Amino acid sequence: MSRAREDAGEDADAAGVEPAEAFGVVANETRLDILEALWRAEERPVSFSDLHDDVEMRDSAQFNYHLQQLTDQFVTKTDDGYDLRHAGAQVVRAVRAGTFTRQPDIDPFTVEGACTRCGGGLEASYADEQFCIECVDCGKSHGEYEFPPGGLVDRTDEETATAFDERVRHLHCLAADGVCPSCAGRIHTEIVRGGDCCLDVSLRAEHVCERCRNELCSPVGLVLLDESVVSAFYEDHGIDLSSRPYWTLPWCVDDEYTTVEGTDPWRVTIDVVLAEDCLTVTLDGDLNVVDSECVSCGG
Structure with a gap:
C-alpha cells in the first residue's frame, strides 16, 4: 500500500464519528423506520414529504429532527430528496438479517451427502449463529461457519442448507482473494498446521482482516x-x-x-x-x- 493511501485511510478514520455515537444515532425506532423506508423505496432519492408519509409520523418537526440526525452519516441529502448512504443500508441489512434481533432455535436435520471419514449420514444443526454439519456416527465436522439468523426465515431445511453452501463458497473465496467479506479490508492469509480446530483437520487456512479483525478458517482445499x-x-x-x-x-x-x-x-x-x-x-x-x-x- 502506498504511503498516500495509508494516510488517506488514517484521515478517513480520524474524520469519522466515534462508534458509540454512531450506534447512538440509530438507537431510535423512528430513525430505524426512516432507514427502512428509504431502503424499501423503489426510486431514490425520496422527497421529504413522501418519506414523511411513508414513516407515518404526525409531527413534521419531530420527523425532521430525526431525519437530520441521520443525515451525513447514514443518509445523504440531495436537491431531489434523501437517499441511503452505505452505512445506512448496512444498518437495515443487519436488522433484517436478524443479527441483533433474532435468536432462532431449529431442530437438527439431515443434509445431502455422506461422511468423508466413515460413510455415515450427515446432520445440520444451528446454535449461536453457527451452522454446523457433522457426521451422526463418528462426529466428524464437515464445516462450522457463521450464518445470520435471517437466513433461516421462510426457508425449508433443504433451502437453508443450499443457502449455507452458497454463503460459505462466497465468503471463503472472497477471503482467499484477500478481501474481507465484512468490511472489504485487506485479509491476511496463512497456512496453519496442528492445534485445535473445530473443522477437524490438521492443516487449515486462516484468514484475518487487518482492519476489522474478522476471522475465517477452512480446510485448505476449500x-x-x-x-x-x-x-x-x-x-x-x-x-x-x-x-x-x-x-x-x-x-x-x-x-x-x-x-x-x-x-x-x-x-x-x-x-x-x-x-x-x-x-x-x-x-x-x-x-x-x-x-x-x-x-x-x-x-
Missing part, C-alpha cells in the same frame, strides 16, 4: 471451489461443480487428500479424484495455484 482448473476438471466429467454442496466434496472437508510438500516456502498439493482420474493441484503459501496435473489413477 479454496479450490473457485479455481477454473478444478471447475473444468468436473465439467470434463459431466458435473457442474457449483451444484455439489461443498461438504460432499472430500477434498473440501478432509485433509486426507492434502499433502504438505514443503513449508519454506509452503507448497501444498491437493488431490481431486473423479472416476479413474486424479487432478493434483499445487498451492503456495498464499493459496495461489502454481501447478496442476491430471493423471489416470485407474488400474
Whole structure:
C-alpha cells in the first residue's frame, strides 16, 4: 500500500464519528423506520414529504429532527430528496438479517451427502449463529461457519442448507482473494498446521482482516471451489461443480487428500479424484495455484 493511501485511510478514520455515537444515532425506532423506508423505496432519492408519509409520523418537526440526525452519516441529502448512504443500508441489512434481533432455535436435520471419514449420514444443526454439519456416527465436522439468523426465515431445511453452501463458497473465496467479506479490508492469509480446530483437520487456512479483525478458517482445499482448473476438471466429467454442496466434496472437508510438500516456502498439493482420474493441484503459501496435473489413477 502506498504511503498516500495509508494516510488517506488514517484521515478517513480520524474524520469519522466515534462508534458509540454512531450506534447512538440509530438507537431510535423512528430513525430505524426512516432507514427502512428509504431502503424499501423503489426510486431514490425520496422527497421529504413522501418519506414523511411513508414513516407515518404526525409531527413534521419531530420527523425532521430525526431525519437530520441521520443525515451525513447514514443518509445523504440531495436537491431531489434523501437517499441511503452505505452505512445506512448496512444498518437495515443487519436488522433484517436478524443479527441483533433474532435468536432462532431449529431442530437438527439431515443434509445431502455422506461422511468423508466413515460413510455415515450427515446432520445440520444451528446454535449461536453457527451452522454446523457433522457426521451422526463418528462426529466428524464437515464445516462450522457463521450464518445470520435471517437466513433461516421462510426457508425449508433443504433451502437453508443450499443457502449455507452458497454463503460459505462466497465468503471463503472472497477471503482467499484477500478481501474481507465484512468490511472489504485487506485479509491476511496463512497456512496453519496442528492445534485445535473445530473443522477437524490438521492443516487449515486462516484468514484475518487487518482492519476489522474478522476471522475465517477452512480446510485448505476449500479454496479450490473457485479455481477454473478444478471447475473444468468436473465439467470434463459431466458435473457442474457449483451444484455439489461443498461438504460432499472430500477434498473440501478432509485433509486426507492434502499433502504438505514443503513449508519454506509452503507448497501444498491437493488431490481431486473423479472416476479413474486424479487432478493434483499445487498451492503456495498464499493459496495461489502454481501447478496442476491430471493423471489416470485407474488400474
